[in-house]
Amino acid sequence: METSKIVKALATVQDPNTGQDIITANMVLHLKVEAPNVSFTLQLPKLDADYKQQLNFACQEAIMGIYPEANVHVHMQNPGATAAAGQGGGPKKGNPLPHVRNIIAVASGKGGVGKSTVSVNLALALQELGGAVGLLDADVYGPSAPTMLGLQGQKPKVEKIYGKPKIKPLFAYGMPVMSTGFVVEPEQAVVLRGPRLSGIIKQFLEECVWPPLDYLIVDLPPGTGDVQLSLVQTVSVTGAVLVTTPQEVALSDAIKAMNMFFLPDVQVPVLGVVENMSWFTPAELPDNKYYLFGKDGGKSLAKKSNSMLLGQIPIVQSIREGGDDGKPAFLDKENTLIREAWMKVAKNVARQTALRNEMMGATKVVEVKS
Ligand SMILES: Nc1ncnc2c1ncn2[C@@H]1O[C@H](COP(=O)(O)OP(=O)(O)OP(=O)(O)O)[C@@H](O)[C@H]1O
Numbered sequence: 001m002e003t004s005k006i007v008k009a010l011a012t013v014q015d016p017n018t019g020q021d022i023i024t025a026n027m028v029l030h031l032k033v034e035a036p037n038v039s040f041t042l043q044l045p046k047l048d049a050d051y052k053q054q055l056n057f058a059c060q061e062a063i064m065g066i067y068p069e070a071n072v073h074v075h076m077q078n079p080g081a082t083a084a085a086g087q088g089g090g091p092k093k094g095n096p097l098p099h100v101r102n103i104i105a106v107a108s109g110k111g112g113v114g115k116s117t118v119s120v121n122l123a124l125a126l127q128e129l130g131g132a133v134g135l136l137d138a139d140v141y142g143p144s145a146p147t148m149l150g151l152q153g154q155k156p157k158v159e160k161i162y163g164k165p166k167i168k169p170l171f172a173y174g175m176p177v178m179s180t181g182f183v184v185e186p187e188q189a190v191v192l193r194g195p196r197l198s199g200i201i202k203q204f205l206e207e208c209v210w211p212p213l214d215y216l217i218v219d220l221p222p223g224t225g226d227v228q229l230s231l232v233q234t235v236s237v238t239g240a241v242l243v244t245t246p247q248e249v250a251l252s253d254a255i256k257a258m259n260m261f262f263l264p265d266v267q268v269p270v271l272g273v274v275e276n277m278s279w280f281t282p283a284e285l286p287d288n289k290y291y292l293f294g295k296d297g298g299k300s301l302a303k304k305s306n307s308m309l310l311g312q313i314p315i316v317q318s319i320r321e322g323g324d325d326g327k328p329a330f331l332d333k334e335n336t337l338i339r340e341a342w343m344k345v346a347k348n349v350a351r352q353t354a355l356r357n358e359m360m361g362a363t364k365v366v367e368v369k370s
Contacts, residue, residue: 113222165207
């Protein structure tokens with residue numbers, strides 16, 4: 001029996017959660033080969049019986065495929081206490097995304113304030129800071145991620161892993177992306193009823209092979225509704241980022257969105273506020289700031305939500321153009337002003353998330369009441 005052949009065979013076994021092979025994912029430890037005995041420890045991010053059985057069976061099958069006489073013993077281990085494997089301070093039983101450390105919901109009171117623009121550019125800036133980041137565009141009524149990331153017309157592939165169909169996210173700029181826009185036409189979404197929409201979001205969280213991530217950014221539809229509820233009922237949301245424009249009207253709607261996260265049953269901490277379209281600076285007058293939509297809306301919302309102003313993003317033509325062209329403004333290395341503004345937001349989000357995780361345990365998943 002050759003150890004290298006056994007390692008190669010084990011490299012064909014996929015973690016049904018992430019789609020990654022168990023060797024690359026460093027899940028196999030203490031491999032011992034003493035013919036005909038093969039034993040090793042399999043480090044698992046979660047311990048539900050179905051998942052354990054699937055992996056055990058797949059490992060046995062892979063090794064016995066090359067050494068039919070092998071006597072394979074797989075010892076299953078859950079690192080449990082290591083916070084690295086779980087969201088907000090440790091993995092939980094039944095958690096569909098144990099390999100995603102932080103799930104961050106981006107929310108706004110009303111549409112058009114730039115929530116999708118913030119989600120996309122924040123995700124890319126966090127990636128540049130060294131994080132493994134994914135984007136879930138859950139804005140069923142106006143999914144913008146496909147256009148903003150140049151993925152229009154593409155469809156994610158469905159692949160069977162141990163007999164169960166799993167959706168493989170698409171990739172843009174090195175980042176895994178799922179969007180309701182890949183599977184539902186916007187006109188169709190408007191007529192779909194709540195339970196169907198929530199079902200799609202649940203499916204994207206439970207049946208998608210997200211790779212291991214430091215952050216999954218979830219772009220929510222504006223306001224409060226079924227999708228928001230479905231998210232907090234399916235996964236432990238680490239925190240919310242609120243997006244607003246500086247004017248009063250946007251602010252009163254944003255407060256309603258904020259209040260949803262503070263409901264006694266929900267209790268998702270607000271990490272902070274991004275004020276978008278804060279001012280306009282004409283190219284020919286770079287030192288002038290025109291406050292077209294008023295001032296201080298972000299600051300005021302941060303105060304009301306007992307959080308911080310994560311950053312202010314000015315109105316810049318290239319932000320809209322970047323969104324329309326599938327190349328987000330953050331990626332334009334020449335536009336240092338814009339890049340710095342997004343970087344500031346990303347650094348603050350990373351810092352606030354770390355602080356939050358230090359100070360409190362994982363957010364409770366909201367129980368579904370029938
Ligand atoms: N800071 C900005 N400067 C210039 N244009 C911007 C800025 N932020 C957003 N936009 C543009 O405003 C429009 C609306 O933005 P976006 O789609 O991000 O908003 P939204 O809040 O997600 O809206 P909806 O919820 O309706 O999808 C887009 O065309 C976008 O490119």
